[in-house]
Amino acid sequence: MASIFTKIVNGEIPSYKVAETDKFLAFLDVNPNSKGHTLCIPKQEVDKIFDLEENTYVELMQFSRRVALALRKTVDCKRIGMSVIGLEVPHVHVHLIPLRTMSDATFQTKDKVSPEEMQQLAEAIANNL
Structure with a gap:
């Protein structure tokens, strides 16, 4: 069975794409x-x-x-x-996490970001590539 990430790659599930x-x-x-x-x-x-x-791997x-x-x-x-x-999804993935404090790296606290903010952020990151 395809992972959720494979479904994103195949366009079956929407995502906020940054780079491809x-x-x-x-x-x-x-x-x-x-x-x-x-x-x-x-x-x-x-x-x-x-x-x-x-x-x-290198690529x-x-x-x-x-x-x-x-x-x-x-992102500031x-x-x-x-x-x-990689324990939660059986598909290789690298987390890139903007850190302001060590708690940002713990996977214990989560930020609430609206869909509109997500779209704007994805576009802004893509524009900085």
Whole structure:
């Protein structure tokens, strides 16, 4: 069965896209730790990051870096944190989280962001790529 992220890649589920290439997709997390929390995924459905082909892993990190730099230009924060946990969705994903405090990185607190704000934010990040 396809993961929720594969359904996003296939256009079956809407998302707030930030960046896309033929191999990767970046979109805003709909349940963000902080405003701007972005997920970077390979379009190929692979469960665990270290099961990616080495070149795909490196390319995912390069793609994530590019998105993180745009995110840093867009969202007021001290830094962009990166986390790869992957227990909740069996599809490789890199969390890029704008950090103002350490609690932004804990996955315990969530920001409320309206759909309108999400759309504006996705467009603003994309414009900073």
